[in-house]
Amino acid sequence: MIRSALAVMFLPTALMANELTVENPMVPLAPPGAMAHAAYFSITNAGEGPRQLIGVSAEGYMMAHIHRTEVKDDIVSMVSVDLLEISPGQTVAFEQGGLHIMLMRPMGPLEEGKTVDLTLEFADGEKLPVSAKIMPKAGGT
Amino acid sequence: MRHIIALLIACIATPVVAQVQGVKLDTPVELPEFAFANELGEDFTDADLDGNWTIVMFGFLSCPDVCPFTLGNLEAAVAETGMRVRPDNVPKVTFISVDPDRDAEVISEYAKFFHPEFESFTGDRDQINTLIEATDSFYRILDPDHTGYYEVQHSSSVSVIAPDGTLRAKLQPPFDPGMTAEFLARLQIEYRRELSQ
Numbered sequence: 001m002i003r004s005a006l007a008v009m010f011l012p013t014a015l016m017a018n019e020l021t022v023e024n025p026m027v028p029l030a031p032p033g034a035m036a037h038a039a040y041f042s043i044t045n046a047g048e049g050p051r052q053l054i055g056v057s058a059e060g061y062m063m064a065h066i067h068r069t070e071v072k073d074d075i076v077s078m079v080s081v082d083l084l085e086i087s088p089g090q091t092v093a094f095e096q097g098g099l100h101i102m103l104m105r106p107m108g109p110l111e112e113g114k115t116v117d118l119t120l121e122f123a124d125g126e127k128l129p130v131s132a133k134i135m136p137k138a139g140g141t
Numbered sequence: 142m143r144h145i146i147a148l149l150i151a152c153i154a155t156p157v158v159a160q161v162q163g164v165k166l167d168t169p170v171e172l173p174e175f176a177f178a179n180e181l182g183e184d185f186t187d188a189d190l191d192g193n194w195t196i197v198m199f200g201f202l203s204c205p206d207v208c209p210f211t212l213g214n215l216e217a218a219v220a221e222t223g224m225r226v227r228p229d230n231v232p233k234v235t236f237i238s239v240d241p242d243r244d245a246e247v248i249s250e251y252a253k254f255f256h257p258e259f260e261s262f263t264g265d266r267d268q269i270n271t272l273i274e275a276t277d278s279f280y281r282i283l284d285p286d287h288t289g290y291y292e293v294q295h296s297s298s299v300s301v302i303a304p305d306g307t308l309r310a311k312l313q314p315p316f317d318p319g320m321t322a323e324f325l326a327r328l329q330i331e332y333r334r335e336l337s338q
Contacts, residue, residue, distance in 0.1 A: 028209060028213075030209065031202075031209065031212075031250065031251045031252075031254035031255070032247065032250040032251070032254060033202055033244070033246075033247030033248070033250050033251055034202055034203070034205075034209075034251070035202060035203040035243065036203045036204070036205040037205045037209065038205040038206045038209075063288075067205070067206070069206045069207050071207075071297045071314065074279070074296050074297050074298050074313070075279055075294055075295070075296060075297065076207050076294060076295055076296070076297045077292070077294045078205075078206070078292055096206060096207075096210040097206065097207060097210055097314065097315070098206075100205060100206045102205045102206070103205065104203075104205075104290070137209070137213055137254065137255060
């Protein structure tokens with residue numbers, strides 16, 4: 001009885017979590033001395049309603065933000081993203097040169113093969129854990 | 142008639158290449174004297190431009206996305222260039238931080254991370270401004286937020302400097318390795334042709 005009550009209580013959360021899937025979460029190994037680096041992934045909303053990503057936290061960092069790199073007239077700027085709407089059926093890619101999770105002030109050194117634990121926060125209160133693997137350096141090779 | 146066709150082909154072909162990976166300057170630009178350094182006591186001055194091709198990129202170390210991405214892509218592009226030009230014509234890549242306040246103590250390690258021969262430096266504000274202006278580049282340090290953190294805007298393109306110390310071209314994102322290498326190899330052929338005339 002208790003078990004089924006618990007199951008009912010947790011059911012909505014579990015269902016909601018299944019609607020959002022994160023693929024290829026990764027953190028390129030950052031250069032020594034870098035005070036900030038980035039995490040990337042793609043997120044798909046398989047649910048029927050729109051979802052709003054409103055924040056992120058990262059274990060082992062002072063701060064984490066959702067950012068977008070914008071290049072306009074040869075000038076690179078970073079724009080803070082307060083709310084990212086993901087429509088039903090939509091996949092949003094966080095990728096180099098575009099949307100990214102900015103990880104600020106790492107508290108310890110990064111090691112290839114280990115992970116960075118992120119928590120994505122949504123407007124409806126859902127918190128989606130994402131484990132991003134630390135990969136070799138960014139860029140072409 | 143043949144000339145007209147050639148001209149037409151040039152008009153059609155050139156802008157595509159130019160828009161994507163690089164722009165060759167119509168007239169080479171002489172660069173002023175400058176001096177940068179890193180915490181190891183190594184320096185980078187206008188004298189270092191003599192006799193080799195140099196790619197200069199401006200950025201900053203708290204740049205999470207585009208600076209590592211650009212240096213990673215330049216590493217691949219320079220490796221590709223190495224397959225097309227003589228070893229002594231492979232460009233040297235130099236990263237200049239426009240954020241000396243935060244970066245001066247650790248600057249030497251940054252570019253090396255992407256390739257052991259890449260170098261990184263920073264310097265006094267007037268030196269940064271001198272080279273930024275001379276290469277028609279841009280940066281702006283934005284106002285700090287309540288935590289004291291500040292963003293830096295900067296040029297996305299990088300400067301290509303010839304062995305005679307003049308600015309010859311700009312490379313633009315996305316720095317596709319093959320196309321960037323093709324652009325650089327062609328630039329070098331044109332440079333040698335100009336010198337021999």
